Amino acid sequence: MTIAEGHGRRPGGRSARVRAAVRAATLSELAEKGYTALTVEGVAARSGVHKTTVYRRWGGVEGLIADALEMASEEPWPIPDTGSVEDDLRALARLVVTGFTDPDEGPVSTAFIAAAMQNSAAAVALRRFFASRHDQAAPIVTRAVARGELPPGTDPVEVVRAAVAPIYYRLFVSREPVDAAVADRAAGAALAAARAGAL
Template sequence: MSSVAPPGRGPKVRAAVLDAAVRELGEQGYAAFNVENVARRAGVHKTTVYRRWPERDALIADALAESVTAEIPIPDTGSIDTDLRGLARSLVTWLKSPGGQAVLAVLLSETAGSARPPDVVRHIFRDRIRQALPVVGRAVERGELPANTDAAELVKALVAPIYFRTLITREQVTDDTADSAARLALTGARAGLFELPRDR
C-alpha cells in the first residue's frame, strides 16, 4: 500500500491548521495559545502540526501572515481614490474577522504585560505596508500624486486612524471609518504632506 498522501491533502491540512491557529489565538490570546488545541480544531494529530511547525511562534507567524495576505488584498483599480478606499475597507473587514481578532489578541496581550509575543505582528504589518507601496507608485506615475510622495508614510497615514480607533479608543470601525481615513490620507498626500526631501 502506498504511503503517499493523496493529491491536495498537504495544502488542505496546512490551510486547516492555519485557520485553526488563527481561531485559537483569537479566542485564547497569545499566552494561552495551545498547539494541541490547534490540532484538535483542525482535525489532525498534534504530531502533524509539530512536524511542520516545531516552534509555536512559527505557527503563529504563518497563520497571521496567511490571514493578512488573504483578507487584505492590494488593490489596483486605476485610481488612487478607489485604491486607498478599498485598502482601508479591507483592513476594517479583516479587523473584525478571526484573523484580525487574533492579531488584536496578540497586541493586547503585550500591552497588558502578559507573556510577551515575538515581533511577528509588527513584521507582518511592515511587510504588508511594503507590499502596498506600488499602489502609491502607480498613482504617482498617473499624475494623481506629487512626484516625491513618500509611499510608506502615506500608507501609514491611511491605516493609523483605523488602528487608533480599534486599539486605543476601542470604537467600532466601519466602512465609513475606512472612507474617512482614505479621504484624510489622500488630502494630505495631494497637499504634499508626505513628500520626501528633494535631496533624497
C-alpha cells in the same frame, strides 16, 4: 496571517499538509478562544497532528502564531485599482476596517495584534506581515504619482501607513468603534497630506 516554510523542507507533500492543518487549527482556536487561551494541546487536538510533532516543529504557541502570520504575509491582498487614488485609498482603508469587524476574520485579526503586544516573536512576525501588506499596497501610490495625482517622490509606504493608522488607533488605543466613515476620513487625511507633499 502566517510564516514561510524554510528550513530546507520540500514544498508540498506531507509536510505542507501538516503545516496547513496546524495553521487552520491555530486560526480556528484563535477565533474561538483568543490568544490568551491558545494552547499547543488545543491546536494539536483540532488539527489531528500529534502534540509532540507540534512542539518539535513550532516550539510552542509563539511559533504557531509566528507561522500563521508568515503564511498570511505570503497571501495576496486584493489591492484596489479604481483609476483614482482617492477611491483606491478609501477602498483600502475600508478593507482594513472589514478585516477587524467581520465576524469570522475580526477575532483572528485582533488575536494576532494581542499576541504581538505580549510576545516578541509574534511582534517580529507581525512587523513582517505589515511590511508585506505595505509593499502590496504601494502600487496605489506609484500609479497615482504616474498619473500626476500625487507629487513625485511621494513615499508609497508612508501614504499607506497614514491611511490606516487612525483605524488601528481607534481599534487598539482609544477602543472606539470603526466603520466606513472612519475609513473614509482616514483615507482623506492621508491623501491631503500626500498632495501637500508631507509624505
